[in-house]
Amino acid sequence: MNGLIVVNQSIGHNQYKINRFLEEGKKLGIDLNVLINNGTTAKIENGEIVLSIPKYDFVIYLDKDIYLARILERQGYRLFNKADFIKLCDDKMLTLIRCANEGWPIIKTLPGPLVYTDELTEENYHFLDHVIDELGLPLVAKRVYGSLGEGVYLIDTKDKLKEFYKVNYRSPLLFEEYISSSKGRSLRAIVIDKKVIGIIERDNPADFRSNFGTTNFSTKVEKNEKCWRFAEKISQKLDIEYAGIDFLYDKNEEPILCEINSNAFFEEFEKTTNINVAKLFLEMIINKVKHEQQ
Structure with a gap:
């Protein structure tokens, strides 16, 4: 099986994800290539889509370029995540609109x-x-x-x-x-194939944003059943293949939905929990692609 990793030309924090996917992909017998999206991959010419890349069994799409994502899907490529989900999560307001009217606690x-x-x-x-x-x-x-x-x-x-x-x-x-009760604190649940694989708490004593700067740190959450169930309800409803779901603490220390990240970085999560996100992600892809190709 072969796959393509698409990443923005400003690689940044995605370098860790690329390295981990290449490492775990080799162990699983997957031939993975990396494409840096610099705008030269696709065009529409004479009314037809033209691509400069060969066909792959799947694409791990680490960019937020919706145009290229939709072009690839139009040409029959299987993206993880799908373009619609990437767009939904990239726009924080669209995310909250989609999650409203479900009886879930969401920030006003x-x-x-x-x-x-x-x-x-x-x-x-x-x-x-x-x-x-x-x-x-x-x-x-x-x-x-x-x-x-x-x-x-x-x-x-x-x-x-x-x-x-x-x-x-x-x-x-x-x-x-x-939400002052959650100043500098948040919870992140990592979801793969509609199942929560773990939760971490992120803390930042120097800023109200728990994920900002270099002063933040994380700890593994051993037991938070309400957050776990909440994240799984969201993942089931949105049919999530991979995401990081972020929650804040309300005044009663109950989880309240903040946002969903389709391309969630997982370096911090892997190092905090010792859970092999890259392997679980790739195993999910293998199973889905094999099933869909039957």
């Missing part, structure tokens, strides 16, 4: 309106009064696209909220209630 969230003018008007700023009325201060302001805590801000005054909006209004935004 307001989507930001799109603004098409070159300059903000007083009418645009009136929305911020609504945000403060709904969420109070401090509150969390986010760009809907981002990872590792980037584009996430704790706002404690109206002036700071206006400044955030002035700088970021051209980007899709969301605004969330600040």
